[in-house]
Amino acid sequence: MSSANVTVPQFGGIPPFPTNVPTHPLLVIDYELLKRHDEKEIERLWEAGTKLGFWYLKNHGAEKEVDGMFEMGKETMSLPLEEKMKYEQGDSGRSFGYKAAGANAVDAYGTLDTVEFLNVSKDDVLSYPTPTNRTYPLTVNARMEGTIRPFIQKSSQVNNTILEVFNDKLGLPKGTLLGRHRGDERSGSETRVIKSPPLKNSNDATNGNTNREKEKGDVRQAIGAHTDFGSLSFLHNRLGGLQVLVPGCEEWQYVKPIPGHAICNIGDAIALFSGGILRSNLHRVVPPPGAQGDYERWSLVFFTRPGNSVILRALVEDSEMVRNAVNRATAKANGNGKETTVPQKAPVTFETGSTAEEWFARRVRNQRINNRTGPETWIASRGTEQIEV
Ligand SMILES: O=C(O)CCC(=O)C(=O)O
Numbered sequence: 001m002s003s004a005n006v007t008v009p010q011f012g013g014i015p016p017f018p019t020n021v022p023t024h025p026l027l028v029i030d031y032e033l034l035k036r037h038d039e040k041e042i043e044r045l046w047e048a049g050t051k052l053g054f055w056y057l058k059n060h061g062a063e064k065e066v067d068g069m070f071e072m073g074k075e076t077m078s079l080p081l082e083e084k085m086k087y088e089q090g091d092s093g094r095s096f097g098y099k100a101a102g103a104n105a106v107d108a109y110g111t112l113d114t115v116e117f118l119n120v121s122k123d124d125v126l127s128y129p130t131p132t133n134r135t136y137p138l139t140v141n142a143r144m145e146g147t148i149r150p151f152i153q154k155s156s157q158v159n160n161t162i163l164e165v166f167n168d169k170l171g172l173p174k175g176t177l178l179g180r181h182r183g184d185e186r187s188g189s190e191t192r193v194i195k196s197p198p199l200k201n202s203n204d205a206t207n208g209n210t211n212r213e214k215e216k217g218d219v220r221q222a223i224g225a226h227t228d229f230g231s232l233s234f235l236h237n238r239l240g241g242l243q244v245l246v247p248g249c250e251e252w253q254y255v256k257p258i259p260g261h262a263i264c265n266i267g268d269a270i271a272l273f274s275g276g277i278l279r280s281n282l283h284r285v286v287p288p289p290g291a292q293g294d295y296e297r298w299s300l301v302f303f304t305r306p307g308n309s310v311i312l313r314a315l316v317e318d319s320e321m322v323r324n325a326v327n328r329a330t331a332k333a334n335g336n337g338k339e340t341t342v343p344q345k346a347p348v349t350f351e352t353g354s355t356a357e358e359w360f361a362r363r364v365r366n367q368r369i370n371n372r373t374g375p376e377t378w379i380a381s382r383g384t385e386q387i388e389v
Pocket residue numbers: 192194223228235237241242283284285299300301
């Protein structure tokens with residue numbers, strides 16, 4: 001049997017992730033140990049959060065719910081496009097609902113994305129059958145209580161446990177980070193199911209706008225380079241395609257999916273709250289590598305985001321560590337007091353002046369291809385990628 005025919009049993013008969021592509025190993029964090037406040041595990045999570053902002057999470061206990069969510073995703077994406085479009089997220093910066101393939105840009109040139117996804121608001125799930133924000137297709141409603149609610153509850157629990165670890169390591173008073181994610185305030189927290197077409201179809205998925213990539217010698221992007229908008233992301237995928245840009249490296253590297261392991265990462269809100277100590281790292285999605293490219297790619301995320309009214313800024317009054325980090329970043333941007341003829345970098349700003357709701361809407365709105373006027377629209381969609389520590 002050739003190696004291309006060997007499949008991964010836990011991943012439902014798909015070819016294995018190839019060994020000959022640049023791949024970045026992530027630290028594996030054991031959720032069971034975190035829950036028991038194991039000091040070594042907390043140290044390893046801190047290392048993952050401060051160096052790359054990405055890690056694997058094992059023993060998270062949500063596998064059954066994840067499988068149910070993929071089923072819900074398949075049922076929903078199989079609906080006629082016309083039906084899905086009744087629930088489209090629109091161009092005003094709202095995220096909840098359906099996003100068709102090709103509705104977002106993946107770069108400053110306005111190249112179109114190839115993925116379709118469905119975002120379901122945490123608040124809508126918890127208030128179901130009364131909508132908080134909007135309604136969803138029947139395939140979603142049918143799974144609200146049996147599948148989506150348990151998934152959201154488990155995922156929130158996982159992310160909240162991690163928030164508490166970071167809270168304490170940052171020297172913040174107990175409950176400071178959780179207090180910015182209160183259950184009684186509406187938020188942008190949501191779950192997302194993503195479907196990417198197989199490589200051979202990804203060109204016609206969006207009327208084949210690949211010429212620009214061919215000219216640039218770049219790969220086709222399913223989701224363009226981005227930092228996540230919120231606090232913490234709890235991600236489940238089966239096929240490769242997720243890539244990270246590791247600090248100090250020029251080449252994008254794959255993150256290999258491992259059965260039973262979620263991939264977790266930090267978003268802009270936590271990078272800002274922590275004065276850049278915790279990292280919201282750039283990542284993107286490209287077609288799965290090697291023989292995996294012949295398959296449809298599915299992924300699932302739960303995004304924890306701050307309450308809508310929370311101002312995104314470094315928590316300098318609450319933590320000496322955060323205060324020192326902001327002072328260091330400011331001094332560095334100003335050339336550390338040295339006389340220099342080299343133009344100074346724009347100072348890193350941890351005072352966004354923006355609520356979580358505004359930050360999120362700005363980023364969503366400026367990714368939408370219908371809102372594009374030129375490269376400035378892409379720039380206006382950016383997050384915390386300018387933060388260097
Ligand atoms: O599909 C993936 O593996 C990652 C998706 C992602 O980065 C996102 O939806 O923000």
